[in-house]
Amino acid sequence: MATTENTLIGLVSWVFVGLAASCAAGAVHRTEANVMVEIALESKRDHADPFHALLVDAVFTDPAGRTLRVPAFWAGGRAWKVRYASPQVGIHRFRTECSDPNDPGLHGVTGSIEVEAYRGANPLLRHGPLRVAAGRRHLEHADGTPFFWLGDTWWMGLCHRLRWPDEFRQLAADRKTKGFNVIQIVAGLYPDMPGFDPRGANEAGYPWEKDYARIRPEYFDAADQRLQYLVDQGLVPCLVGAWGYYLPWTGVDKMKLHWRYLIARYGALPVVWCVAGEANLPWYLAKGFPYDDRRQVRDWTEVARYVRRTDPFGRLVTIHPTAIRRYTARHAIDDAALLDFDMLQTPHGQREAAPVAVQAVRESYAASPTMPVINGEASYEMLFDALPARWTRAMFWLCMTNGAAGHTYGANGIWQCNRKDQPHGASPHGGSYGKISWDDAMRLPGSQQVALGKRFFEQYPWHRFTPHPEWATYAEPPSPGEEGKFVGPQATGIADQVRVVYVPDRRPVVVRHLDSKAVYAASHFNPVTGQRAAVGRVRADAAGTWTCGPPAGAEDDWVLVLEPQP
Secondary structure, X not given: OOOOOOOOOEEEEEOOOOOOEEEOOOOEEXXXXXXXXXXXXXXXXXXXXXXXXXXXXXXXXXXXXXEEEEEOEEEEOOXXXXXXXXXXXXXXXXXXXEOOOOOOOOOOOEEEEEEEOOOOOXXXXXXXOEEEOOOOOOEEEOOOOEEOEXXXXXXXXOOOOOOOOXXXXXXXXXXXXXXXXXXXXXXXXXXXXXXXXXXXXXXXXXXXXXXXXXXXXXXXXXXXXXXXXXXXXXXXXXXXXXXXXXXXXXXXXXXXXXXXXXXXXXXXXXXXXXXXXXXXXXXXXXXXXXXXXXXXXXXXXXXXHHHHHHOOOOOOEEOOOOOEOEOXXXXXXXXXXXXXXXXXXXXXXXXXXXXXXXHHHHHHHHOOOOOOEEEEEOOOXXXXXXXXXXXXXXXXXXXXXXOOOEEEEOEOOOOOOOOOOOOOOOOXXXXXXXXXXXXXXXXXXXXHHHHHHHHHHOOOOHXXXXXXXXXXEEOOOOOOOOOOOOOOOEEEEEOOOEEXXXXXXXXXXXXXXXXXXXOXXXXXXXXXXXXXEEEEEEOOOOOOOEEXXXXXXXXXXXXXXXXXXX
């Protein structure tokens, strides 16, 4: 470090770019709105265990006089860093506070940052981080721009089996091109493996020392590059703190330290926090597994409350449940008021999983407190090297037509970072989810198909859509023996603007509750190809119904669109 006086800040730099410069207290340093800036500090004293012995914060005062207490993180040796971002243009002043007030390198350091208007094109920075919209049914950017969540699942994406930089960037480019905007990724304490499994290491090793003695900054230095790259590409990291079963191993207090570290390193980025993955699922080899672990839920609730209290930037918070008994984040936490949106996990299945997904979204949509709902895990494409895109795609449409604020896709091979020469292999319980490699999985058709679905919805004011299950039924009831095997058509939209009917099977539908005096432009949308074909101008009968058959060439599911005409 280049600091030479007690009052020096150290290095203030554009993070990860290397444009660092030595600076003295009181100097004004510049960044742009929502762009993270890094302040480097250097301890003037030796501390035997700085990670545990010290707490360092920087108290910022923004131009409006509001104060934010931003945690600093230990960067190894005597180095500490503070990361900050703000949408508010003007001068932001700070003063550091350290639990050791006799260390002038960490306590009482002052400085200023001038935040200027953002001039770039990155939508995350131009429109600002995510928040819940006023109606509490969808997400939006800080400037009010609606945000259609289309996530991809890279649970183990920070490990060495997805190589940095070439492979990681290749996958990010594919997802960005298709229209994905969220990446669900775990901060090193991964699912489907024990702690300190070599499969979960990155280029610098593990996130913690053995027995969770202390954090390893080297691991997170490597993770920084990947997470910053996602943001640079306009992809929101939905950062999962740890898989649920790690909490009994670390204990609540150490997990809080883990989360304080994540907030300090990444809170200034436009991230979303997922407090835990499968928060109510115990370790795979626990007696009686699988079961709904309520003690684990209680402890994760305490951690979630700590995350809320510690994060000065107010990033969105959710938690990821396991599909036992119920499928909602509300069941994976003891205080739903800690959540900004409900993340679901519904079963990984085909036709039999469809009614479960529909019911889960409907129950969440109707529950109190009202919050956006997003299915964060459903029917991974090629799970067990077998699950077809047909049902991965169906989950997107079934959820969106029942009120979801977006959807997360998942592909086997990507979530666990399979390589052709190094598949993930056996789970702790002995089975395997399949061998398809991440790069082959990247090209599976389902990712393009759900992206086409997102583009379809974004043609309309989708954030104002409401579900209308009463709008459509199949023209013929199920034949004997078919009961329970089919989910009927699902409808959403705005009655006087557009009606969207998703039809899961190649069957005719009856559209109901139409205006019998109106003329509608009807069209078919192909959810596989994204092609749209006009049906023509149609009228309902006196009862307000109209029957439509599937389009020619439709193999399975199809979409009907009705728009009132002048």
